[in-house]
Amino acid sequence: MTQSVPWTSIWITGASTGIGRELALTLARAGAKVAVSARSREKLDEIAGLAPGVLVVPLDVTDQAATALAFAKIEANIGPLDLVILNAGVWHPMGAASFDAQKSANSMAVNYQGIANALELVMRAMIARGRGHIAMTSSVAGYRGLPQAAAYAPSKAAVISLAETLAPELKKKGITVTVINPGFVDTPMTKVNDFPMPFLMTTAGATQAIIDGLRRKKFEIAFPWQMVVLLKIARVLPYPLYFWFASTFLSPKRKN
Ligand SMILES: NC(=O)c1ccc[n+]([C@@H]2O[C@H](COP(=O)([O-])OP(=O)(O)OC[C@H]3O[C@@H](n4cnc5c(N)ncnc54)[C@H](OP(=O)(O)O)[C@@H]3O)[C@@H](O)[C@H]2O)c1
Helix, strand or coil: CCCCCCCCEEEEECCCCHHHHHHHHHHHHCCCEEEEECCCHHHHHHHHHHCCCEEECCCCCCCHHHHHHHHHHHHHHHCCCCEEEECCCCCCCECCCCCCHHHHHHHHHHHHHHHHHHHHHHHHHHHHHCCEEEEEECCHHHCCCCCCECCHHHHHHHHHHHHHHHHHHHHCCCEEEEEEEECCECCHHHHCCCCCCCCCECHHHHHHHHHHHHHCCCCEEEECHHHHHHHHHHHHCCHHHHHHHHHHHHCCCCCC
16 A cells, blocks of 8 residues: 655656656545656556546746746645755766766756756745745765766765755744655666666665655655765765775676
8 A cells, every 4th residue: 555645745856757657646545635747748648547626738948937826736735845856867878988968958948957956946936935845866976076977976065065054044944855866777777788887776765765755855865875975985985085985886898
């Protein structure tokens, strides 16, 4: 039986596939009203057909004006949001030789600015109400610069920094901020990877970890623990040691 959850009205971006989709289905089946956003309307419609209480609100998170309209529509339809999960993301693997400025800009536009576009509206509304919970999906790839993540890692580092910046101020206003830092999760995003992904998790496992952490109002939800421990140690290494560690252990080794 699905356990009930402490939230009434939830908005999830990046909800058409992967982690966002699984979160939306789980939370809706637990009785919450869940607004789902992403660009692929058909995939969102499919989610609405699989669980009760799902509101489909297609959105490109890089479009600030469209985000404002989406937010207004969601609150008009499912009421004041008590949980927002800003989860839309893109992964463009690239290193120095394959560096592409357009892909870099797209990563920042979706992974970072896509969060900021919604945040302005969500924070304003929650501050006025004196309550709410905002979660942003970053990645363990945001802890330090990583080989072949020249677009992704900087965009995810920016999200962690944003969450750290806002959390203490918002706490005083009754609002919880959470940053979600997954390691490898088996989703359409990682299907493109042609290198081994240690400690790969299922979307169901990731969703459970996220919901547990949100219930506990944790600042950081990070998983799987093995990957988190490894990269947190890497985070405090001095540069010469870190560069050796990264090129020896963190450089993707192609499967073929
Ligand atoms: N899978 C992992 O190993 C892993 C690890 C660390 C962090 N993460 C993060 O977890 C989050 C979810 O990723 P996932 O693994 O579940 O990958 P996914 O299945 O590829 O999901 C990405 C979601 O983002 C949406 N999206 C992409 N660009 C968008 C845009 N411009 N506007 C609105 N929505 C957009 C996609 O929907 P549309 O294409 O329909 O717009 C999709 O719903 C991402 O932030 C990702 O960086 C994943």
